[in-house]
Amino acid sequence: MRAKKHLSKIAILAFSFVLAGCGSTPIKQQPAKDENKPVIEEKKEIPPEKDEYHKSVGKLTVSKDTFESDKAEILRTIEILKTIMSDFDYQSWLLYVDNESKAYWSKPANLKKAQGKLPIKGLQLRTLQDYFKYVFVPSRAGRNITTIRYESENYIKAVQVTNQASSETEEKYTVYYYFNKIGGHWQLHLPEIDG
Structure with missing residues (x-):
């Protein structure tokens, strides 16, 4: 009986040495995941002055809803104008032009001034048509108007953003349309010639 106890002690000691000699590395405990804990994702906030709404309204007091509504109406109108221009439908185009522009651009003296600034020399502008x-049509063909600026x-100016400038506060865009709000609706405005 004594020999059995002695053998079992030797076996326990031998087993302990075998375990110690395996060279196993200790396993690091991973923290338990709490399935109920919400995952917090880091969102990059766009500074207010750099988002589309703030770029468009600047320092004016135009609500975000009004901005969204105006932008949608103007972009919808531009889509209609694209069809009108592709058909060279002058009579339909006139329905969108404000009266001030029609009066200004119907004067021969103003058409003559514009004619002098055209890249194609010898082209005659005698009428608003x-x-x-x-x-009007050639300078807007194939343009992608993406937003507005008040x-x-x-x-409002309807613009195509051409690229982001290197400065964080600057933006480059090209103006292709102007709109006047008359009687609660946006009408196409044709700016006067400088000089």
């Missing part, structure tokens, strides 16, 4: 056909609460 000539302006539509030779100036000049005032009732005057």
Whole structure:
């Protein structure tokens, strides 16, 4: 009996040495995951002055809802104008132009000034329809108007953002349309010639 106890002690000691000699590395305990704990994702906030709404309204007091509504109406109108321009439908185009622009661009002296600034020399602008056909349509063909910029609460530029400038505060865009709000609706405005 004594020999059995002695053998079992030797076996226990031998087993302990075998375990110690295996060279196993201790396993690090992984913290238990709490399935009920919400995962917090880091979102990069766009500073207010750099988001589309703030770029568009600047310092004017135009609500976000009004901005969204105005932008949607103007972009919808531009889509209609694209069809009108592709068909060279002058009469339909006139329905979208404000009266001030029609009056200004119907004057021969103003058409002559515009004619002098055209890249194609010798092209005659005698009527507003000539302006539509030779100036308005070609300068807007194939343009992708993406957003608006307010000049005032009732005057907007429709623009194509061409690229982001290197400066965080600058933005480069090209203006292709101007709109006046008249009677609660946006109408196409044709700016006067400088000089």
